[in-house]
Structures are given as structure tokens and as C-alpha cells.
Amino acid sequence: MICDSIADTVGRTPLVRLRHLTAGNGSEILVKLEGHNPGGSVKDRAALSMITRAERDGRLKPGGTIIESTSGNLGKALALIGAARGYQVILVTDPKAAGSFLNYVTALGAEVHVVRKPDELGYQLPRLVKVKELLEKHPDAFWPDQYNNPDNPRIHAEQTAYELLDEVPDLDVLIVAVGTGGHISGLSATLKRELPRITTVGVDVVGSAAFGFPYQPWEMRGLGIAFPPGNLHAHLVDKVHPVTDPEGFATTRLLARAEGLLLGESSGAAVFGALHYASLHPNSRIVAVAPDTGVNYLGESFEDDWLDERGILVQMKERDLFTVEGLLAAARDPEYATVLLAHTPEARELRKSA
Numbered sequence: 331m332i333c334d335s336i337a338d339t340v341g342r343t344p345l346v347r348l349r350h351l352t353a354g355n356g357s358e359i360l361v362k363l364e365g366h367n368p369g370g371s372v373k374d375r376a377a378l379s380m381i382t383r384a385e386r387d388g389r390l391k392p393g394g395t396i397i398e399s400t401s402g403n404l405g406k407a408l409a410l411i412g413a414a415r416g417y418q419v420i421l422v423t424d425p426k427a428a429g430s431f432l433n434y435v436t437a438l439g440a441e442v443h444v445v446r447k448p449d450e451l452g453y454q455l456p457r458l459v460k461v462k463e464l465l466e467k468h469p470d471a472f473w474p475d476q477y478n479n480p481d482n483p484r485i486h487a488e489q490t491a492y493e494l495l496d497e498v499p500d501l502d503v504l505i506v507a508v509g510t511g512g513h514i515s516g517l518s519a520t521l522k523r524e525l526p527r528i529t530t531v532g533v534d535v536v537g538s539a540a541f542g543f544p545y546q547p548w549e550m551r552g553l554g555i556a557f558p559p560g561n562l563h564a565h566l567v568d569k570v571h572p573v574t575d576p577e578g579f580a581t582t583r584l585l586a587r588a589e590g591l592l593l594g595e596s597s598g599a600a601v602f603g604a605l606h607y608a609s610l611h612p613n614s615r616i617v618a619v620a621p622d623t624g625v626n627y628l629g630e631s632f633e634d635d636w637l638d639e640r641g642i643l644v645q646m647k648e649r650d651l652f653t654v655e656g657l658l659a660a661a662r663d664p665e666y667a668t669v670l671l672a673h674t675p676e677a678r679e680l681r682k683s684a
């Protein structure tokens with residue numbers, strides 16, 4: 331394959347069937363490896379989509395500047411595509427970002443500002459304040475605004491969903507970790523139209539307010555947000571599974587050791603959600619999206635000391651989450667039950683019969 335730009339290598343990611351982390355009841359979990367994108371995550375698709383649209387409608391001029399708030403992967407994607415297309419990229423992040431992120435984006439020539447003072451809801455709003463300040467200094471800059479830009483979900487509706495339908499036309503369930511809501515909203519829009527019987531499950535981290543639950547801090551990176559994002563189209567989501575840090579980290583580690591899948595923390599959370607769903611629904615075909623590669627977190631979430639410093643290792647021990655058998659038992663009986671969203675026909679039926 332000869333490409334004119336690294337941007338042409340975004341997409342067409344593979345699916346891998348889980349062989350050891352399974353419910354053993356005829357259900358099948360396929361994991362879509364978005365870490366195979368050139369920047370190592372699902373965010374390459376959103377970055378490419380938002381940049382391309384801004385170029386077309388003149389919001390981003392040749393040689394222009396891109397400014398964005400990011401906890402990691404969107405920044406990597408913007409730095410990569412920005413370098414390939416000749417833009418200056420300025421990123422605003424916070425100390426929770428994976429250590430590898432700063433090295434990656436600076437290697438690609440991006441400028442990084444780290445916001446060190448959280449407010450009562452963490453770093454997301456202070457990061458946006460810094461973005462606004464930078465935009466005043468660079469009035470011609472393009473701000474993708476990943477939380478609200480419709481070109482974020484649009485690429486998943488127009489491209490990622492059709493990749494999935496080509497590979498798994500008889501998909502029963504889609505399980506997606508939620509951050510901005512971009513990939514769950516875009517994928518669900520197309521898949522619900524093409525496969526009306528599909529169930530979509532949003533995996534959130536306990537503490538995230540994406541679906542309106544009360545905010546409290548968490549440790550996993552990539553998923554979770556302190557406020558419901560504009561790009562989360564909750565009417566397209568049937569169920570929400572709040573996954574705890576120990577459940578997500580334990581699954582991430584066992585995906586690596588038992589399956590040879592070195593994936594990020596939100597992938598672990600999504601697969602934990604998939605294992606729970608599978609345990610309740612024999613013979614279902616489930617796709618869980620793995621948003622990024624575990625290479626992003628080497629020296630962190632795969633290290634006992636890093637988990638211990640955050641109080642997670644001890645919780646993993648208490649719940650026996652170090653073996654496949656222990657994890658599967660936890661997935662059958664997770665710490666938080668899946669929530670059925672009120673707009674779904676199933677919820678309406680339950681209300682009628684109550």
C-alpha cells in the first residue's frame with residue numbers, strides 16, 4: 331500500500347475475537363482495535379474529520395494554527411495530522427495525561443501547555459479556560475472543540491460504522507467507552523438505522539458525569555467526563571455500564587497477559603462491560619471498541635507500583651481480579667449494575683408493568 335500522507339492510513343482497523351476472556355455460553359466478543367490507527371487511537375479519525383472539514387470551509391487556512399484541549403489521544407492525532415499538513419498545533423492538557431503523550435506530541439513539533447490547578451470538577455473546565463486564553467492570542471486559530479464539533483461523531487457514522495457492518499453484518503450488541511461521546515454517537519446513529527434490533531451500551535467510569543451521574547474523581551484515562559458532552563447523543567444509547575477503576579485496570583492487564591492484546595485502560599473497561607453483557611446474554615455477537623493501544627501507558631497501568639500508589643492494587647486483590655477466573659466471576663457480578671436508559675422501549679415496558 332503506497333499512501334500520499336500518513337493521514338491516508340487512518341481507519342480500516344482489525345477485529346480480534348477473544349478466546350480466553352469469554353463467558354463460555356456461546357456469546358462471542360470481537361474487539362475492534364482502534365490502536366492500529368497511525369496515532370495509536372480512535373481519535374485519529376475524529377482529528378482527520380474535524381481538520382478536513384475546517385480546511386474545506388475556510389476555518390483552517392494553509393499554514394494555520396490548531397488549538398485544542400486534550401487528555402491525550404486527540405492531541406496525538408492533531409499533532410500527527412497537523413505535522414503532515416503543515417499546521418502549528420498548540421495543545422492544552424493536565425498532569426493526568428499519560429507520560430508518553432508529552433514526548434509523542436513534542437516529537438511531532440506541537441507546543442504543550444499543562445494546566446496544573448484543577449477546580450472542584452477536575453481539570454476539564456480549567457483546560458477550556460486556557461484554550462480560550464490562547465485563542466485570544468491567536469485569533470485566526472482553529473479550535474476543533476471535540477466535545478461539541480459534529481465532525482467528531484460524523485466520521486464514525488459515515489466510515490467506522492460501515493467498516494463494522496462489512497465485517498460483522500449480524501452484530502447484536504455494540505459496547506463503547508464514552509468520553510466526548512463522539513464514537514458511540516456516530517456508530518450508534520448508523521448501526522441503529524441499519525440494524526434496528528441492535529443494543530448499544532455506553533461504558534462509563536464510576537465518577538463520570540457523562541450520563542448525569544454525580545461527579546467524583548477516577549483514575550482511568552480516556553473515558554469519563556465531568557459534564558455531559560454535547561457530542562453524546564444519549565437517545566442512541568440503550569444502556570450504561572458504570573465500570574470501576576479496579577474492574578477496568580484488571581481487564582486491561584488480563585487482555586495483555588491472556589490474549590496478547592496490549593490495549594489502553596478504556597479498552598479494558600469496554601471489554602469488562604462486554605464480559606458482563608455476554609454473561610447475561612448467551613449466543614450474542616458483541617463488538618467492543620478498543621479505543622487505543624496499551625503502548626500509551628507502559629510504565630503506568632501495567633505496573634503494580636503505579637496502581638498501588640493510587641490505591642487500586644489493593645482493591646484488585648480484595649476482589650481477586652488477577653486471574654481470568656476471578657475476572658470472569660467479577661464480570662458476572664459487577665460492582666455497579668447496568669442502567670437501562672429511560673427513553674428505551676424496554677424501559678417503557680418496565681414502567682408500564684410496574
Ligand SMILES: Cc1ncc(COP(=O)(O)O)c(C=O)c1O
Binds near residue numbers: 371373402507512552
Ligand atoms: C483512550 C480513549 N478511550 C475512550 C475515548 C472516548 O472516545 P469518545 O471521545 O469518542 O467518546 C477516548 C477519547 O479521547 C480515548 O482517548
